[in-house]
Amino acid sequence: CQTGEVAADPQLYDQSYLSPVTIGNSELMLDFDTGSADLWCFSTESPAVQSAGHGLYNPSTGTELDGAFWDITYGDQSAASGNVFADKVVVGGVTATKQAIEAATSVSYEFTEDVASDGLLGLAFSSINTILPQPQTTFFDTVRNTLAKAVFTVDLKKGAAGSYTFGYIDSSKYSGAITYVPVNTANGFWQFTADGYSGGGNNASTGRGGVAIADTGTSLLYLPASVAKGYYSGVQGASFDFRQGGYTLPCSATPPDFNVAIGGKTFTVPGSYINYAPLRAGSSTCFGGIQADSGIGFSIFGDVFLKAVYAIFDDSGSSPKLGFAAQ
Numbered sequence: 001c002q003t004g005e006v007a008a009d010p011q012l013y014d015q016s017y018l019s020p021v022t023i024g025n026s027e028l029m030l031d032f033d034t035g036s037a038d039l040w041c042f043s044t045e046s047p048a049v050q051s052a053g054h055g056l057y058n059p060s061t062g063t064e065l066d067g068a069f070w071d072i073t074y075g076d077q078s079a080a081s082g083n084v085f086a087d088k089v090v091v092g093g094v095t096a097t098k099q100a101i102e103a104a105t106s107v108s109y110e111f112t113e114d115v116a117s118d119g120l121l122g123l124a125f126s127s128i129n130t131i132l133p134q135p136q137t138t139f140f141d142t143v144r145n146t147l148a149k150a151v152f153t154v155d156l157k158k159g160a161a162g163s164y165t166f167g168y169i170d171s172s173k174y175s176g177a178i179t180y181v182p183v184n185t186a187n188g189f190w191q192f193t194a195d196g197y198s199g200g201g202n203n204a205s206t207g208r209g210g211v212a213i214a215d216t217g218t219s220l221l222y223l224p225a226s227v228a229k230g231y232y233s234g235v236q237g238a239s240f241d242f243r244q245g246g247y248t249l250p251c252s253a254t255p256p257d258f259n260v261a262i263g264g265k266t267f268t269v270p271g272s273y274i275n276y277a278p279l280r281a282g283s284s285t286c287f288g289g290i291q292a293d294s295g296i297g298f299s300i301f302g303d304v305f306l307k308a309v310y311a312i313f314d315d316s317g318s319s320p321k322l323g324f325a326a327q
């Protein structure tokens, strides 16, 4: 039975977290993404103008899946596509002997520019893997029957290295009890229902909960517009900036803590997490860590929330569930 742990290294402003993964003979830094289900990486097949500065997977160690191709567009409209190989993947000592590796032959500028990241490792449900004509399994689904327990955990931190574990829950990483909630897999995400919100200028009327996904690949916390508006109404100097496409606040502000009720338990995001990052280097105006989820269709509990909790992604029972505990 396999178990393993791998570091999650924060990029500037915790925009994303990268983890070392061995694919064939290459060690790459991948962005573990519970909001998608493709394992893709820059490769020797990627155009040099797109892959400059990135670690590359060399498919010579793999076996091509003839006729298979992939093409993904993410929530932020970034995109990538390419062909498919089967190769050995090792994450924190956990080995998948034959994992579908999606070698990029084209990526959008967001990936080219993010030179620290060599690709993504999807941890959503394999039902939304984009490989055609036959979707393939995520790394977690490939190894899950070899794990001591079919779970992985997420322990992200603000401005410091956190970790992902596979096959076990690390009791040293959380305090108090774990609160579990059921997961709806219909959309391929780790989707759950939040009970309600409070904090900032919110009052009970803006505290309604709703449908949300746990997404390590999203930097911020996207909530119902009324909740985001309510929160910032209690923050001096905060406002919705149409040019920036979201709420901004003075970097000097000490925003109030934000509370989320899930499964009858309250989890607190420290106000300092909501002063996310200066609009540009040296700016005294910061972009808010809480934004409205307008147009998305559900709330997104990205890294601003996840770095405040210990999260358990559990598919070991009759149906998947999410666990949250205080860090």
Ligand SMILES: N[C@H]1[C@H](O)[C@@H](Sc2ccccc2)[C@@H]2OC[C@H]1O2
Residues within 6 Å of the ligand: 016, 031, 033, 034, 035, 036, 074, 075, 076, 078, 110, 111, 114, 120, 215, 216, 217, 218
């Ligand atoms: N699940 C998320 C995914 O990981 C990223 S893909 C990405 C794009 C550029 C830079 C880094 C990552 C994108 O934003 C939200 C949603 O889609």
